[in-house]
Amino acid sequence: MKLLRVGPQGAERPAMLDADGALRDLSGVLSDISAATLAPAELARLRALDPTSLPRLDAPGRIAPPWSGMGKFICVGLNYADHAAEAGMPLPEEPILFMKPPSCAIGARDAVVLPQGSSKSDWEVELGVVIGRRARYVSEAQALDHVAGYCVVNDLSERAYQLERGGTWDKGKGCDTFGPVGPWLVTSDEVADPQDLTLWLDLNGRRMQTGNTRTMVFGVAQLLSYISRFMTLYPGDLISTGTPPGVGMGIKPAPVFLRPGDQLRLGIAGLGEQTLQVHAWSEALLGD
The missing domain is CATH 3.10.330 (Vcp-like ATPase; Chain A, domain 2)
Structure with missing residues (x-):
């Protein structure tokens, strides 16, 4: 479905x-x-x-967003080896986890609003895994039994806030509108293999990211099992599983970052597409 x-x-x-x-x-x-x-x-x-x-x-x-009541928005960093290389960061020995607040979640065609003072906002197409059954210390063999379905996620990131202002990554990840989800949730029975899905993202009509979930460092079952050892996962929780190469900060010789008026189009095979326009800061575009 x-x-x-x-x-x-x-x-x-x-x-x-x-x-x-x-x-x-x-x-x-x-x-x-x-x-x-x-x-x-x-x-x-x-x-x-x-x-x-x-x-x-x-x-x-x-x-x-395809469902209401998202409890946790959990993200995995540097989960594609070639993305870690373009970021100039070592390949993690264990999954890197961080959180985005559910308040950043928006729909697949809603406005992306750059935060005040943004200078290095970036894109990341990712596979989202939506929990349907409580998961606590689950094995890898049982992990996918706890998945309700899958969706497209854009883990938008303000790199200056994330990497240049100290502390954790969260301050560059949780800006309002920085979590487009959907357009829909595809139930797990319609996804034969979550480790064989093509991802892509275009900026202003130019292909920036192309990848496949088969190149993840840590697969979906491994991630779900691992995360369930640090926190209980509940129905409605979302795990965003990392991005392939082609993000703005990795472009050589000069990084490219989002500007008002930019158009993002991204998708995952079988899971739908997002079409997003980037706007300058505007309180009116944020809603309640």
């Missing part, structure tokens, strides 16, 4: 895509796609529906 939420902020309605790519309204079946909806029994209930029996949504408007 491909699950999504559509409509203005605070008034989103649940929906799914049918086999022909038509949008179907789920609001007669459930009030929202929430963290609770991602539990195996709830997904099985939705999977049993005949999508063609649901009303079509022909003009859905805004596409919101």
Whole structure:
């Protein structure tokens, strides 16, 4: 299934895509796609529906983050060897973990708003892993049983804040609008192998990133098992699994960073695409 939420902020309605790519309204079946909806029994209930029996949504408007109630937005750094090389950083012996606040999450076509004083904001296309069952000290063999589905994530990063102002990476990662998610959540039964997905990102029509999840340093099952030893994972938690090479700070001879008016288009095979416009700081674009 491909699950999504559509409509203005605070008034989103649940929906799914049918086999022909038509949008179907789920609001007669459930009030929202929430963290609770991602539990195996709830997904099985939705999977049993005949999508063609649901009303079509022909003009859905805004596409919101695919689910509400995200508890944790966990990220993995330097998880592609060639990205670590372009960043000039050693390959990690264990996964590098950091957090983005859920407040940075936006939809796949929402405005990206540069923070005040931004000079080195950057892009990162990543595979997102959405938890559907509580995971605590799970084995690698059992890890994927705890996944509700997968989605596209753009781990936007203000590099000056992240790397030049001391402390942890989080201050450059959690800016408002710096976590585009979606357009939809694809349930795990439709992803045959999360370690064989092509990722890509274009800036103003120019291909910047191309990669495949098979080149991850630490795979999805390994990451989920590892993270579950440091924190309990709950339905609705999101793990963003790292980015392939081609980010702005790695461009030679001179890095390239985001500027107002830039257009980002990115996607993962089978998981949909994001189309994002970059804006200068504006309180009005941030919503509530």
